[in-house]
Each structure stands twice: as C-alpha cells, then as structure tokens.
Amino acid sequence: MxxxxxxxxxxxxxxxxxxxxxxxxxxxxxxxxxxxxxxxxxxxxxxxxxxxxxQDATNSMQIFGGRTTKAYKGTPEGKRIQMVNDDFLNLKKSIQKIDAISAMSYIPGAETISYKNNFGNFNVSPVHDTYKEIKNFDIIKGRFLNQKDLDEHRKVVAIQDEVKKVLFPKETALNKYININNIKFKVIGVFHQSSFDDNSREIYIPITVAQKIFNNNDHIRRISFTLNDVSVEESQKIERQITYKMADRHNFSKEDKNALWIQNNIENSQxxxxxxxxxxxxxxxxxxxxxxxxxxxxxxxxxxxxxxxxxxxxxxxxxxxxxxxxxxxxxxxxxxxxxxxxxxxxxxxxxxxxxxxxxxxxxxxxxxxxxxxxxxxxxxxxxxxxxxxxxxxxxxxxxxxxxxxxxxxxxxxxxxx
Amino acid sequence: MIRLQNIHKSYITGTNKLHVLKGIDLHIKEGELVSIMGSSGSGKSTLLNILGLLDNHDEGVYVLNNEEIKSMSETKAAKLRNNLLGFVFQSFNLISFKNAMENVALPLYYQKVSRKKRNSLAIEYLDKMGLKEWAHHMPNELSGGQKQRVAIARAMITQPKIILADEPTGALDSATSIEVMDLLREINQSGITVIIVTHENDIAHMTDRIINLKDGVIESIVENNKINHTESVKIPLQE
Known part of the structure; x- marks a missing residue:
C-alpha cells in the first residue's frame, strides 16, 4: 500500500x-x-x-387579563378582567409546581426618562425581583432587584445596556439617579437581553414602588411564572386550573377563551x-x-x-x-x-x-x-x-x-x- | 525455444464462429530470426498473439522455453511476458502521457526495479538506439521511426529471450523500415530470438526463415539462408 x-x-x-x-x-x-x-x-x-x-424561559407561562365574550351570572359580555395583587398571591400559593413567579404592572405616561441632559423614551416595567428568573437576563453590572427592594419600597432601577448607552454615554451608571416622572430612582444594575426586537429598551423597577407612588392601586397587567419539570400535558392542565380559579374569582365563564390570555411557552417550545x-x-x-x-x-x-x-x-x-x-x-x-x-x-x-x-x-x-x-x-x-x-x-x-x-x-x- | 503442435483458435463473433488457426505445427529455435507472412485474414497476428501470451489457444500444445502454456492465470502470464518476451507493435503503443525514458523504463517497474536504476537503464537503452537526446520528449514529439526505436528499447530493457514484432515497419517509410529491420537483426545477432509478423515481402526476406500462412494453416516455409535446412514442418514433441 x-x-x-x-x-x-x-x-x-x-x-x-x-x-x-x-x-x-x-x-x-x-x-x-x-x-x-x-x-x-x-x-x-x-x-x-x-x-x-x-429569551423567555422555555418552561414559563404568562397570564394577561382580557375581555369576556360571554355573559355570565348577570354580567354582560365585554367586561374587562383586571388582575390584582390578590390574584398573584393566590396563584403563588395554589400552584404547586411553580418555580419563580412575578407580576408586572404598568405606569401610565411614564415614558420619558432622563439623567442630567440625556433623556429617552423607554419602557418602564414594574416587576417582582423574581422576574430575572423568568426572563433570561445577563447581568453586566451590579444586580437585579431583590426582595428587600420590594419589601422596603426602595426607589431603585435596573436598566438595559441599550438604555445605559443613551443615559450614560460616557460614565458609569451604577448608583446614579435617573428621573422617572420626576421621581429619582437609583440605578442598581445594568443587564443585557436578547430579543427579536432590536429596539427593546427596558427598565425595571420594584412593583411595590410603582403601585404605591404611580398607580395608587393594586392592579397587575400580567403574571409570569416558570414551572419545574412539567410535561406539555401537565402545563395544559395547569392552564385549565388557572382559568377555573380566575373564573371563580372574577366571575366569568370557564369556557370563555378571551377573558384570560395565557401564553404557554412550554407548549410553544415543543x-x-x-x-x-x-x-x-x-x-x-x-x-x-x-x-x-x-x-x-x-x-x-x-x-x-x-x-x-x-x-x-x-x-x-x-x-x-x-x-x-x-x-x-x-x-x-x-x-x-x-x-x-x-x-x-x-x-x-x-x-x-x-x-x-x-x-x-x-x-x-x-x-x-x-x-x-x-x-x-x-x-x-x-x-x-x-x-x-x-x-x-x-x-x-x-x-x-x-x-x-x-x-x-x-x-x-x-x-x- | 518455441514449439507449437496442432494449435487451433476460433473467435466467436455473435452467432458466427470464425476458425482462424486450423492446426499450426511449428518449431522455432533459440536465436532464430523468423518472419511470419500472410495476407490479411491469414491468422498471422492471431498466431503472434498466442505466441506472445496475449491471447490463449483453444486446442493443441504450446511449449515456450520448456514450459507448456495452458490456461495459466493472468498474473502468471503477465510475469512470463515480463521476463521472457518483448513486444514491438505496428502502432508503437507507447503511453502518451509518459516521456520516452519513462516508457522504456516501465517494464522494469513491474519487476520492482528502483526508479533511479530503471531510469538510468532506460537512458542507456535509448542511447543504444541513438535517442539519448530525446529521452525526455513525449511520444507525440517523436517521428514514427523514433517512436518505434523507443518501443524496441522498451522491448529490450528486460533482456527478453524473444522479441515479438507485429508489423514493426507497417507505419514507417521504406528508409526507416530498413533502419528498424537492421536494428532487429542486430538484436538477433546478440542471441535473442526475433519473430516478425509482416505482409511485406522485402521485410520478410531480411529474415532467416519465412513462414507463409494462408487461411489458418502453414502453407510453406522458406529458408532464406539455408539455415535449419533439416527442420521440417512437423517436429516430434519428445525431443
């Protein structure tokens, strides 16, 4: 050879x-x-x-309030379902396989954020500290919100790297104060998040602070949570379980598909x-x-x-x-x-x-x-x-x-x- | 050296059976210069191919160098061809992508002679043919006579006992033909048996013995120089 x-x-x-x-x-x-x-x-x-x-953990689910399409127990169709803090606490307690759960509220009209002479329009989302386990953030500097921030109603903020580039083009952001609706929030962390949307510019503040100083109510726009080790079938079962529970609490028909929007990422990822x-x-x-x-x-x-x-x-x-x-x-x-x-x-x-x-x-x-x-x-x-x-x-x-x-x-x- | 007894050979083409050799008896001694003559279709090329182990006979006995040739393996036949025989063809049959030296050296490649040694031997043989300067030329850069001399050098390089030449002058002009014939005679004089197939009378008459073939049988044998006078057509095998 x-x-x-x-x-x-x-x-x-x-x-x-x-x-x-x-x-x-x-x-x-x-x-x-x-x-x-x-x-x-x-x-x-x-x-x-x-x-x-x-970008959303593949074992996560999200719930949004919708509008009823069926009349139920004397209430006409078209009723808006507004989730509140109690819904969050109830779900947290009642669903066994939940790993991390966070609610998200919103601040009406709080879009212009500034630091000194720099300002921009960003999306401000009030969330729980557990939100970082649901979204896959990379923390670049500092930390994300923690339990103490929420318990003590601290006016702190975690900003996306894109936001940092706008507000702090030439300096470090940590421990500086930025203005949200003329209220000063201290920057405690900078994170990176990958997304479809190149224009995503996110800011997160403690939900307790937002409800207290901006909303003055206990309204929640969405609840996100992750589940431990569940099959698609189990996740669908949990979906139904949530619908029944919420239907009871908010008085809408269990069959009404539009009263509550549930995004099941477990199913989607499959x-x-x-x-x-x-x-x-x-x-x-x-x-x-x-x-x-x-x-x-x-x-x-x-x-x-x-x-x-x-x-x-x-x-x-x-x-x-x-x-x-x-x-x-x-x-x-x-x-x-x-x-x-x-x-x-x-x-x-x-x-x-x-x-x-x-x-x-x-x-x-x-x-x-x-x-x-x-x-x-x-x-x-x-x-x-x-x-x-x-x-x-x-x-x-x-x-x-x-x-x-x-x-x-x-x-x-x-x-x- | 070569002894044939009652050799038959047929070709089957489609449904036709063509009986080419119909019982050839022949004895060629070592050191002879023999020509086989005949018109086309007389079976002379077939006879040469059988002699050269390029083709096998159907019937009869063929003894080459005291060894009977019958249904031997291709590998054995190849080895015998390599050791015993040298071929010269009408159409030269040089390998077109090899230069003169490489063509001459190729038989030694199959004897596992080292490249250096076989190339230097090839040059030596080309020198004998007066082609040393052409050693590195490709076949298409050579004239017909030069190609044939390269082919002769290739046939000679293994120092065979027999040279088989199939119409060696068929593609050459008369002056070159005579040169090539002189070369073959010279080779013969060094003791090598040379068998030439030709249809040209003057070429045949430059050999010692002419075997005339017609329709697959030996018609007559002409002894040019009265050598081998006593040799008859039929020779008993047990000698």
Whole structure:
C-alpha cells in the first residue's frame, strides 16, 4: 500500500492527466462542500431561532387579563378582567409546581426618562425581583432587584445596556439617579437581553414602588411564572386550573377563551422543537441527495476514465503488468483523488461557515435576518463520515470498471483505438 | 525455444464462429530470426498473439522455453511476458502521457526495479538506439521511426529471450523500415530470438526463415539462408 514507487507512478499519472483529475475532484469537492454548508447553515438557523425564542424561559407561562365574550351570572359580555395583587398571591400559593413567579404592572405616561441632559423614551416595567428568573437576563453590572427592594419600597432601577448607552454615554451608571416622572430612582444594575426586537429598551423597577407612588392601586397587567419539570400535558392542565380559579374569582365563564390570555411557552417550545426537527430533516434530505449526486458523478467519471485508459491498460499488461497491479493502480488513484478533493470540500465548507460567523456576513448582507442565524457549525463526525462514504463509493466506482478492464485480454485492449 | 503442435483458435463473433488457426505445427529455435507472412485474414497476428501470451489457444500444445502454456492465470502470464518476451507493435503503443525514458523504463517497474536504476537503464537503452537526446520528449514529439526505436528499447530493457514484432515497419517509410529491420537483426545477432509478423515481402526476406500462412494453416516455409535446412514442418514433441 505504501510502496513509494507505486505512489510515484500514481502521482505522475495524476499530474499528467489534469483535466480528468480536476473533473473527478470537482464533483467530489462540491458534494462535500454543499453537504457541510447545508448542515452548518441548518445548525446555525436552529441555534439562532433557539436563542431568539429562548429569551423567555422555555418552561414559563404568562397570564394577561382580557375581555369576556360571554355573559355570565348577570354580567354582560365585554367586561374587562383586571388582575390584582390578590390574584398573584393566590396563584403563588395554589400552584404547586411553580418555580419563580412575578407580576408586572404598568405606569401610565411614564415614558420619558432622563439623567442630567440625556433623556429617552423607554419602557418602564414594574416587576417582582423574581422576574430575572423568568426572563433570561445577563447581568453586566451590579444586580437585579431583590426582595428587600420590594419589601422596603426602595426607589431603585435596573436598566438595559441599550438604555445605559443613551443615559450614560460616557460614565458609569451604577448608583446614579435617573428621573422617572420626576421621581429619582437609583440605578442598581445594568443587564443585557436578547430579543427579536432590536429596539427593546427596558427598565425595571420594584412593583411595590410603582403601585404605591404611580398607580395608587393594586392592579397587575400580567403574571409570569416558570414551572419545574412539567410535561406539555401537565402545563395544559395547569392552564385549565388557572382559568377555573380566575373564573371563580372574577366571575366569568370557564369556557370563555378571551377573558384570560395565557401564553404557554412550554407548549410553544415543543412546537418550535418540532419545527427545528423538520428543518433539520429537510437539510439532511438535501444533503443526502447532494452526496448521491456526488457519488453518481464520481461513478460516471471513473467509468469514462477506465474506458479512456483501456489501451494504456493493454500496453501495461503486454509489458508485464498483472491484473492486480492494474486494478490497484486505478483504484488507488480514485481513492487518492476522492479523499484529497473530499478534504478540500470539507475545508472549504467549514471555512465558509467560519467566515460567515467571524465576519458577520449575514449582518452585512441582510441585517434583520442575522439574529436568526447563530454559530453555524457542523458535526465533525458527520463531515468526516460523509467524506469516507464518498471515498468508498469513489473506490467502488473505480473498482468495477477497473476490474473489468484488467480482465480483458491485452490484445483486445490494444486494438481499442 | 518455441514449439507449437496442432494449435487451433476460433473467435466467436455473435452467432458466427470464425476458425482462424486450423492446426499450426511449428518449431522455432533459440536465436532464430523468423518472419511470419500472410495476407490479411491469414491468422498471422492471431498466431503472434498466442505466441506472445496475449491471447490463449483453444486446442493443441504450446511449449515456450520448456514450459507448456495452458490456461495459466493472468498474473502468471503477465510475469512470463515480463521476463521472457518483448513486444514491438505496428502502432508503437507507447503511453502518451509518459516521456520516452519513462516508457522504456516501465517494464522494469513491474519487476520492482528502483526508479533511479530503471531510469538510468532506460537512458542507456535509448542511447543504444541513438535517442539519448530525446529521452525526455513525449511520444507525440517523436517521428514514427523514433517512436518505434523507443518501443524496441522498451522491448529490450528486460533482456527478453524473444522479441515479438507485429508489423514493426507497417507505419514507417521504406528508409526507416530498413533502419528498424537492421536494428532487429542486430538484436538477433546478440542471441535473442526475433519473430516478425509482416505482409511485406522485402521485410520478410531480411529474415532467416519465412513462414507463409494462408487461411489458418502453414502453407510453406522458406529458408532464406539455408539455415535449419533439416527442420521440417512437423517436429516430434519428445525431443
């Protein structure tokens, strides 16, 4: 196998027959390249989608008050369901599998926030300290709200990094005071949050403070919570449980789908998981067809190569080449070309994926799509496996015609013009 | 060196069976220069192919170098061809993507001679043919006579016992033909058996013995230089 002289003979043949070498190599290299690129892109898409949708913990649920669409016990339809602090406390107590739960209220008209001469419009959300376990924040500086902030009604605020850039372009934000509706709040933390919406600029303050100084009531706009280790079925059961409980408390029909909006991320994430599997399968099907086409290409070219070399084989046999050495020569050439070009395709595919990743090429081509495409990578095992498959088929593609050529009598091969 | 007894060979093409050799008896001694003559279709090329182990016979006995040739494996035949025989063809049959030196050296590759050694031997043989300067030229850069001399060098490099030449001058002009024939005679004089297939009378008459083939049988044997006068057509196998 590693006979130096044999390899020299093979290399000299390859060197002097560049066209057919390039043709064979090209079909192999493109096959592998396409497979690697597709698999990597599919993975990138999956990673991107996952990271976008993972901004809400995938085991979370959210409840919003709605409007009734059915008359119930004397109340006409169209009643607004306004959730209050008691609803929050009740759910917190009554649902066993709850991990973290937080309510969110809102401040009417509190959109302009300022620090010294810097100001901007931001979304101010009053929440509980547990909200950070429901949203997946990265705390960059300081901390998020804590229990003490809520209990003691501290006027503190956690701001998004985008907000910090506007209000504190040149200084640190921590322990500075910003104005919300002319009331000063102390900055205790800066966080980062990934989102579909590039324009998200969030500010969080303790809900107890907001209800006391801005709203003067116990209204809640939404309740978010995470559940520990529940199946989709269980989450749907909890959904029903909440609807019944709230229907009792707020006097609406249990069958009324619009009185309460419940967003079940457990169910949604399962839907997404299904979507991703479908994408992955689609990519695989394309990839397999690409490989099959590559194999057919190699097979075709090897048939032609052997046909073209029939006379050469006849000459070699006339001057003393055994059938085995003829098969070996053609086979090793085929294996060498497919392996080398498969490797080139592999490198090119991985290189392109790396380039897209390193230089944010998608960002530059079409920015809105960029967040859906993250960290495109290909499983090295799959890549090498595909290359090996191509090499083996290349060898087989060469072997059968080569054996046939080696079996014909030299005189017939020599007559071949 | 070569002994044939009642050799038959047929080709089957579709439904037709073409009986090409119909019982050939022949004895060629070591060191002879023999020509096989005949019009096209007489079976002369088929006979040469059988002699050269490029094709197998259907019936009869073929003894080459004291070894009976019958249904041997391709690998064994290849080894015998490599050690014992050298071929010269009408259409030269050089490998087009190898230069003159590499073409000449190729038989030694199959004898596992090192690259350096076989290339230097190839140059030596090309030098004998007066083609040393052309060693690194590709076959398509050579004239017909030069190509044939390269082919002869390739046939000679393994120091075979027999040279088989199939219409070696068929593609050459008459002056070059005579050069090539002189070369073959020279080779013969060094003790190598040379068998030439030709349809040209003047070429045949440059050999010691002419075997005339017609319709698959030996029609007559002409001894040019009255050598082997006593050799008859039929020779008993047990000698």
């Amino acid at each position: 590693f006979d130096r002289d044999k390899w020299q003979e093979i290399f000299s043949t390859i060197r002097k027959n560049k066209t057919r070498t390039i043709l064979t190599g090209f079909s192999v290299a493109t096959g592998i390249f396409m497979l690697i690129f597709l698999l990597g892109a599919g993975r990138g898409l999956r990673n991107g989608m996952t990271s976008v949708f993972a 839907t997404f998981a299904g979507l991703f599997s479908a994408i992955e399968m689609f990519v695989w099907i394309i990839g397999i067809f690409t490989i099959v086409l590559g194999v057919i290409g190699v097979f075709n070219i090897m048939m032609i190569v052997v046909r073209e070399r029939t006379k050469e084989i006849g000459i070699r046999k006339a001057i003393g080449a055994s059938p085995g050495s003829v098969v070996g020569l053609i086979l090793m050439e085929a294996i060498f070309i497919t392996a080398a070009s498969g490797y080139i395709g592999l490198i090119a595919g991985v290189g392109l994926l790396e380039a897209i990743n390193q230089f944010d090429i998608i960002e530059k081509v079409y920015a809105p799509a960029a967040i859906y495409f993250l960290d495109p990578q290909v499983d090295l095992g799959i890549a090498i496996g595909a290359t090996i498959v191509l090499v083996i088929t290349g060898a087989l593609a060469g072997f059968f015609p080569a054996r046939k050529a080696a079996a014909i009598r030299p005189i017939e091969a020599l007559r071949d013009e």
